Each structure stands twice: as C-alpha cells, then as structure tokens.
Amino acid sequence: MKQLALKIDVDTYHGTLIGVPALVEVLQRFGAHATFLFSLGPDHTGRAIKRVFRPGFMKKVSRTSVVEHYGIKTLLYGTLLPGPDIGKHAGNIMRQVRDAGFEVGIHTYDHIAWQDYVAHKDADWTQKQMRLACESFEQVFGEPARTHGAAGWQMNRHAYRFEQARHYPYCSDTRGTHPFIPVYEGEIIACPQLPTTLPTLDELIGVGDLTTDNVAQHLLQLTEAEPAQGHVYTLHAELEGRKLLPVFEALLTGWQAQGYQLVSTLQLFESLDLSTLPYHKVLMGEIEGRSGTLALQGPAFLA
Template sequence: MKLALKIDVDTYRGTREGVPRLVEILKRYDARATFLFSLGPDHTGRAIKRIFRRGFLRKVARTSVTSHYGLTTLLYGTLLPGPDIGRRCASILRQVRDAGFEVGIHSHDHVRWQDRVLDADAQWTAREMEAAAQRFEAIFGVPATVHGAVGWQMNRHAFRLEQRMGLSHASDCRGTHPFIPLWNAEIIDCPQLPTTLPTLDELIGRDGLTEANVADHVLALTAKPPATGHVYTLHAELEGMKLAPVFERLLAGWLDQGYELTDLAGLRAALDVTQLPYHEVVLREIPGRSGRLCVQGEAFPAHG
C-alpha cells in the first residue's frame, strides 16, 4: 500500500518558506516525497491573463489566492521584477536533496509554461525544457530523472523530450494507475505515474468542503487502496504554508490507513515497467480546475 507524495513548488515564496516547512513536517512523520521545482523567474503576477479562461475566476474566489500566495508574489512579473528562483534559492534546493528527498523538474518559468505549452511548437517547448534541465544540473550536479508538468499540461514535443532526456519516470497527467503514454498513437517510453487524487485547491469551496473537513473527504477517497497505489499532489504554497495543519491531518490519517508514504521513485521501483499498459493521453477539463489537463485515456495492450 504505497502513497506517493508529489510536491509542486511554483513560486519564490513557496521555495523559501513552504519548502523548509514541508521538509520539517515530512521528517516528523517519517514520510518520503518528491519535490518538483520551478527553476527560473517567478512571474506569478502574469497569471492575471487567465481571467478570461473558463473557471479561473471561480477558482480564485474559492481558494483565496492572496492569502495563500501573498500580495508581493501576485505582483511578480508585472509591477515587480520576478526573482530568479534557481539562482536565489539554490542552497535550499540542495538542502532538500541532502535531506534524502527525491528532487526533479517542475518548470523553468511556471506561468509561461502553463499559459503557452498546449499550443507551443517544438522549438519553444525545447527551449523551456532545456532551460529547466540545464538549471537543474547546474544546481545539483547531475541530470534530472523526474519531471512533473505545471498544471498537468503538456504537448507531444514535451513528451518526446522526456524520452530523449532519459527520465526514469514522470508525473504529468491525472489518472488512476501507472502507464506508458501514447500521444496520438505515438509511444512515449517514459512511465507516467499520474496524480490519482484531487488537490486541496480543487476541493475547498466546493460541495460544502472547507479547510476544517477537506482532510476527512480525501481520507475517505483513500480508504480502499488501489493495487498500484496513489499519487497525491500538494503545493509548497498551500500545504507548506496556510494549509499545513490540513496536510498533517492527511499524513496521520494515511499512516493510520496503513499506507507507506513514499516518493515517485519509490512507487516506480515497485512496478514491473515491462507490464505497464499503454494509455492514450487526452486533454480534458476536471472539476475544480480551469483549463484542459493531460488525463489518462483509453487503454491498450500491456507494454512489452
């Protein structure tokens, strides 16, 4: 019974404040996790352009963006210059690795990826991924082995690049179990470990869920473990800050349910990759989140 914790780190503030707090919490519960870092400039303020995206304003209203991210962060890239996360926070990132946690790539420019990747061409996609990969290697001294896409948004060029980069595994999709991805019937030979559970920002403010009861809702979803385990995605800006008490309730509850709290590498090590099924990756909307996401689609015969 494995439950992998995947931590998306989106912002400068989340890196400086949320990441160290999460490391402290995880150590207290003897839990492993994968930290996926945004490695270039924090341009969070430019996300205001999403105001015209269906569902964006509802999500902002539900999740109290200012209280989670802070006013300064919401001005980065507009009225304030965006701080370079990788350059300013390299020591924090290495401390996470040195504490024994798996580290990987989330993005170079978080907002730019989420706003443009779905329609981007091969050249744009390669520039973004190569910038992130080069920064990661400059910080850690080794190439990355895991990638988790911003907003679960990818394109065919990005999937191809993951294969060329020789990644051990990736977590770019939403789904129910590990698989080998197909994009328009093209095999991408990099195992996907999809996020299987809804995130707190997708749940809070919907269907009567609040900070007080959302942990009970998530724990009800994990009461019966699937054979291949779960992947839960959290955010340094949420569970590492204001929602840290909710996260601690989840950790305690999962341990009571009998889960081994691991990282993506631990989940991947437990799999026979040669027997993973192929699944087409499709773009869909999901409740509580704006825009289209990469979702695990139709199944095909077993890999290998």
C-alpha cells in the first residue's frame, strides 16, 4: 500500500485560528488523514527579525512574501505587540481538530525560542521548554501528547532523551529518506524517527523557475516512484492553510491519482515492521532553500 503521511506544523496564533480550520475542511473533503502539530505557548513570531544576520535568511525571505502569508500583526508579536498564548486562546480549535478524527501532537512551546536557540542549549533549558509544551498540551486536550515534531527541525541531545523518557512511540524531528532509529553523537535513542522526506513549498517557490503555478507538478514528479516505506510531507498552517491552499489541493488530487493513501504519521508508523528499522546517525546540516542547519538523517550506524 502506497502511503504518504501529511504532517502539519502550526507555528502561529493566526495560523491556528485561520489556517487550521481551512485545512481540516479540505482534508475532510478529500477523505485524507493528517497529523497536526501545535505550537502551544506564546506567539513571538516578531522576534524572528534577529534572523536577518543568518546566512541565507534574507534570500529565503525574498522568495516568499512573509507579510502576505503571516500578516503584519503576527510579525509584531513579541516585539511591539504582546504575543498571545496560543494554547489558552485557541484551545477550542485544537480540540475540534482532535474531535474531527485527526492525530494531534506537540510542535513546540515557544516556536521562535526553540528554533533559534535549542541547538546550543543545555538540559535545563531544553527540558523546561518541553515540559511547558507537555503541560499546555494536557491543559488543552486533557491527556498527554504521544508525539513531537520539532520546530524548524531543530534538536539537541537533551530533546531526544526527553522524547525517549516520555515513551513516545515515534517522533518526526528530522529530514531524511525513510524511518529509522536515531543515533545522536554515538547515543542510541529508543524513539523511532519518521523524517520529512519531501521539500516544503517555502523551500521550492522562487527557486529556479518554480512558482505557485508549477510547484505542485514539481512535487508530484518527486513522488511518482513508489517509496519503500512511504513519504512524509510537512506543510504549514500559515502557508497551505491560507494563500497556498489551492496548491495543496492540487497536491492532494495528484497524490490520490498516483495511488497514495493519505495518512497521519501515526498511521504510517503503525504500518512499519519496527524490528527491521535501521539505525542512522543524526547530523546537523543544510538543505537547499532553507537557511541555517537542521537535523538530518545521516549515514547508517552499525549498533
């Protein structure tokens, strides 16, 4: 059975309010499943302005209209405007997603803080951020989270250990080609990774001749060949849930025509033979179209 898992990262308050309901509607219309990963704490999107000094950031921003996708108000949260607590103010929308039958999990607590700092933070800082996210998730849903997908694919040793200690069945914090058992700096982490296997729209649009008119066809060409263990496609509520919704609809149409079952990451995980999962090192590296480094599936590790 050909499977393609849809992983939806929800980064902002506005994306939760506007993008998430729009995505639920279109997914239900197509009979598709998906996993929604929520940012649960304060929306501090405006603090991303510090990234102007990061190599490649301005090039990426110039390819996509940040104001058009996120809105002026969101871009001021955490600077000129106080950042709203997403879990407290939009918990009803999150519960509606779960009640509609979709898997829900943790993306992060403070998206900007995690994405910008976690790679170099210690155990105390990392565990505090993850505990805050877990506590907020339980306040919203009345039960513990069962999965985590890191903001910006940013992780460190302490974050992997936290996932292992929480006994998450699987997580999706990395980029790669197929499911694997992660090995970080020689330490085996007993929590399988389902890496994102396909490029995201914001990594593609504006590169070469790719536009909103032809980017769906480009992605569909990448999924023509059947993968051995399925694909994971990461989308964003702020993009595919708003201005890029027509592109997402074209992707759903195309993937179903290619014979894919559109599933949640949990459904993809449950289809795997865990006894055969390979061990792979996790390395920090670059991906074309995205600024900075992120967690990548590295070479095989012989345990």
